Amino acid sequence: MDDGTYAQGVLKLCTDSYTKAEVKLLCDMLLSKYDIASHPQLRSTNKWRLYIAAREMHKVRTLVIPYLIPEMMYKVGA
Numbered sequence: 001m002d003d004g005t006y007a008q009g010v011l012k013l014c015t016d017s018y019t020k021a022e023v024k025l026l027c028d029m030l031l032s033k034y035d036i037a038s039h040p041q042l043r044s045t046n047k048w049r050l051y052i053a054a055r056e057m058h059k060v061r062t063l064v065i066p067y068l069i070p071e072m073m074y075k076v077g078a
Helices: 020-034 054-067 070-076
Strands: 004-007 010-013 039-044 047-052
Touching: 004 070, 010 054, 020 039, 020 047, 047 054, 054 070
Parallel strands: none
Antiparallel strands: 004 010, 010 047, 039 047
16 A cells, blocks of 8 residues: 555556556556556656556545555545
8 A cells, every 4th residue: 555656636656666568558457447547657767657647536546445544545645
């Protein structure tokens, strides 16, 4: 529940050890399975994070809030 950051309405999942292709595959799966648009974002040399824009956060919240402990609600802006 704790490997990501939420700020200014944007969610970034810390996928730093994944390749760009692997992060892109995760993005494609989020889109096809849950209709959540996302994209890889370069953090530093060969460090990619999965970026979910604010306009998609209502979909993310609907999916994950039932599974989050109360102390982690801030991770999705809830």
